[in-house]
Amino acid sequence: MPKLSEIISYLHYILDLMRVTPRDSNYIGLQHRFCVLRPELVASFVEAESIKKSPTQKVPDVPTELNGQESDDIASGSDATAASVEEHDKSDETPVSTPAESNDSTAEILFNPNVFTEYKLAGSPEEIEADEALVKKVGSYLLDTVIPKFVQDLCSLDVSPMDGQTLTDVLHSNGINVRYLGKVAGLIKHLPHLWDLFSAEIIVRSAKHVVKDILRQSPDHNIAPAVAHFLNCFFGKVLAASTKGSTGSPQSKTQKGQKSSQSASSKKGQSAFSQLTSDGVWSDIKEFAKHKYQFEAPDDVRVGAKRVAVLRNLCQKVGITIAARKYDLHSTTPFQPSDILNLQPVVKHSVPTCTDARKLMEAGKIRMAEVYISYTALFLVPG
Template identity: 50%
Template sequence: PVECKGIVGSDDRHYLLDLMRVTPRDANYTGPRSRFCILRPELISAFCQVEAAKRSTSEQKCDEKDSLAPEASNGGVVNADTDVQTDLSVPVTSDSQDISEEEGKATAKDYLSTTTETSDVISFNPNVFTEFKLAGSPEDIAADESSVKEASLYLTDVVLPTFIQDLCKLEVSPMDGQTLTEQLHTNGINVRYIGKVAEGTKHMPHLWDIFVNEIAVRSAKHLLKDVLRDTEEHEVGPAISHFFNCFFGDVQTVPEKTSSNVLLRRSHKKAGNQEPTRGKTRSKNGAFARTNSSSYLGLCSERLWSEIVEFAKFKYQFDLPEDLRTRVRKVSVIRNLCKKIGASLAARKYDLGAALPFLTSDVVDLQPVVKHSVPVCSETKDL
């Protein structure tokens, strides 16, 4: 990747920094807001295996055609030589052994050369479909883009339908949002395709509920993160409790002058590279001044749920059902949302049917959630 750079640390070890893209960008998401929409390593491995199998099959067919052609043209001569070699048993045996050894060596060399050619052909440029200027001839750049497009089409045309079919046949049966995410990643599917997978499971109520709850939680997670970015540190607890009350309770509408659309604010931030103005506002002379009102207080239950529906349509291309608020499994959703944002709530019995089930004192802690990749042995995981 272009952003990647290597350094030698003071401990004489070599380090790679800014290694954000080790796989190519998803050709299905090439917009300005999809800079880090990349293909998963599991998908790249599966695609390379399929392409290598196709290549080996086509080469075997070509070899069979080439071997059948001389046999058909020289059939009589071969039979005569065979009769002669049958009479001369001793010398011919040693010669045949030498010939077989030479053929074995040639076959091994051909296999190694074929493997090398296959590995050379099935390679991807992680810098295609980016804003960086690519090196090489236009033909090479077009070939790199074509290979990435093929891998992206393999995801949408082969992997997604196969995974939906496995779900319908109950060969893959996720129990909650976490196992669903693991199954998606194992098959090389990014979570941004969860809406397309959910559309194929409408006729299965238990899977449909899992997908709906997971999409709602992920949409709420993004909206809550935007609220926390505009909140002062001493107001993090009240902001989280207010958001949870809007999500699980019934917070009434507030005056329009203090209301704010979190989703629109998020879109404006992504459109322009603005400096963070957390809890501040710009005055006429250009200086920043503290704001007296908290932005999270402008959020109510009706507005939050409408933004969740809008965000799910925007990010996951999925239309949440109209009765979403009644379909949400509150206990599992609370646990899932807390794990995704790193929040810890007090262990007590909550009245989730109340208008304000959460208090500021219920928010015990907030820890950062860091995405990481831990190598896992697939054989031991399946035991």
């Protein structure tokens, strides 16, 4: 069977690599049509199943009947032991199933990426049921084995994420999707430093979707005011704009008619964000976090969040460039439209990295944090 690289080399057509792994059985439905399992999880599951199915070779104990024997039988007992060892060595020369042969004898684990989709599956009902059962088994393996093991590593400090990016990398390396952040966060409530990190990451990711919805409804010339107003609602305290009721007199109606033609376009552009309040923004954020991450944000999440770290993380995820100055993030309106300098697109792409070099770099950083300068040079200095 030709490899994927060989196919691409001489053929010119689009390959759908969206679902090279099966669907996540824990998220089924049209609203979760793009929820697939990570390749790291599939590889871990296949390895675990292979270990379960592989026959264990147990070396039989050499019988030694020395207990209760006379001293004159010790020599004969040792001779019998030596003979049994020689026979055991000869038996080792007989054909025994090697690990490669045992792996060949083990049935292949094949996943059907089309299960739990709207497509009509081919095959008998028994085959379809078996494919669905296998994918459900992977989902159970994620919830019952992988996530508890990851939480155990967090508690024992074998894994120590420092920010949102390292947290995402650690989750992915263990085969856990980011949508399980709320599931993991519910298991580490007793660890304040990890709880703050997980809750801040969920809040930032939820706020990213809220601000993107606002930007879609805002014209290009109102991007900076829209972003500044959202940040003020997110970090500050923006109340609802007080609207004065009209008196109904002919004079007020005439003035309203004269001003409507002049400010119609500006009101139309500002209508997407000018009515936002802090309570409304945080209500949308909490609702999104509950819907996507199954995370119940506490009432004091606004007070307990590290605002500078949250601002930096949010700007990186959305692509916002702000002016480099000291912001009073505890004020009512800490941001002005002039503080928003640029809005850059954030594109997801595949960046191939050297795994060995990355592990050496991480090991060097750990040694440097432990003030082992001499050992740090072994990891970071080439040669």
